[in-house]
Amino acid sequence: MSPGTRRKDAVELAAGYSAKHRFYEKLGILAGAGLFVALCVRLALTPPLSGWFVPLAALCGMLAADFVSGFVHWAFDTWGAVDTPVLGRLAIRTFREHHVDRKAITRHDFIETNGHNIALSCVMSTLGLLFLMGTPGLLATFGAMWALCTGIFVASTSQIHKWAHMDTPPRFIHLLQRARLLICAEHHAKHHAAPYDRNYCITVGWMNEPLRYIRFFETLEAIITWVTGWVPREDDIGKEAALASLAEAEAKPPPVPVPPES
Ligand SMILES: [Zn+2]
Ligand SMILES: [Zn+2]
Numbered sequence: 001m002s003p004g005t006r007r008k009d010a011v012e013l014a015a016g017y018s019a020k021h022r023f024y025e026k027l028g029i030l031a032g033a034g035l036f037v038a039l040c041v042r043l044a045l046t047p048p049l050s051g052w053f054v055p056l057a058a059l060c061g062m063l064a065a066d067f068v069s070g071f072v073h074w075a076f077d078t079w080g081a082v083d084t085p086v087l088g089r090l091a092i093r094t095f096r097e098h099h100v101d102r103k104a105i106t107r108h109d110f111i112e113t114n115g116h117n118i119a120l121s122c123v124m125s126t127l128g129l130l131f132l133m134g135t136p137g138l139l140a141t142f143g144a145m146w147a148l149c150t151g152i153f154v155a156s157t158s159q160i161h162k163w164a165h166m167d168t169p170p171r172f173i174h175l176l177q178r179a180r181l182l183i184c185a186e187h188h189a190k191h192h193a194a195p196y197d198r199n200y201c202i203t204v205g206w207m208n209e210p211l212r213y214i215r216f217f218e219t220l221e222a223i224i225t226w227v228t229g230w231v232p233r234e235d236d237i238g239k240e241a242a243l244a245s246l247a248e249a250e251a252k253p254p255p256v257p258v259p260p261e262s
Pocket of ligand 2: 102161188192
């Protein structure tokens with residue numbers, strides 16, 4: 001841990017998982033499954049995509065879901081607190097709990113692990129159904145297939161993240177992790193190490209390097225801090241460590257451009 005890091009109490013955070021929250025997760029799973037089936041049926045009734053379109057939609061969906069996982073994870077890790085209205089208890093508490101007790105996720109049942117993400121996949125399924133309104137052309141059908149694939153990966157992200165924290169994941173999953181087709185323990189471990197500001201993407205993790213290269217989250221954080229004065233990760237790691245990390249980031253000189261070779 002970085003000097004000055006203050007974490008919350010794991011038992012207190014775990015106790016925040018209420019019956020109301022679980023009811024919301026069950027509703028999310030029902031809605032997610034219903035919309036997923038509706039989109040599959042609607043897709044089956046449209047002229048099928050041929051050739052490379054389906055694998056391409058799957059690849060684009062996987063990358064989009066990886067980005068969504070990173071963006072949502074970054075947002076809830078970096079901003080807000082457990083007492084933030086609505087989102088605090090609904091989402092941020094889970095992220096804080098995971099940083100204090102990263103093995104807790106491996107003890108969560110199917111509903112607690114996957115409820116949020118299956119609920120989030122409703123957005124993708126709805127988008128896919130919108131693509132197929134009227135008489136869809138090739139582009140709209142491709143868009144719907146992309147939305148379907150994105151939704152599948154979004155819905156699976158928490159389970160994939162859970163496997164990355166398991167000491168002995170199922171053998172087939174371990175093979176997929178080794179092939180880097182799912183996020184693996186070694187890659188994800190960097191997220192849980194100081195300064196706790198990298199590798200937010202937790203589906204396949206392929207987007208982590210490109211986003212870090214263009215300083216995507218760092219730039220967003222700088223803009224938000226400049227506009228609001230908020231300190232990134234203040235609630236997660238404590239004010240002292242968050243301010244030290246912010247000062248360190250501000251003191252870093254901008255990268256020097258390398259002149260082209262003549
Ligand atoms: Zn995190
Ligand atoms: Zn984790």
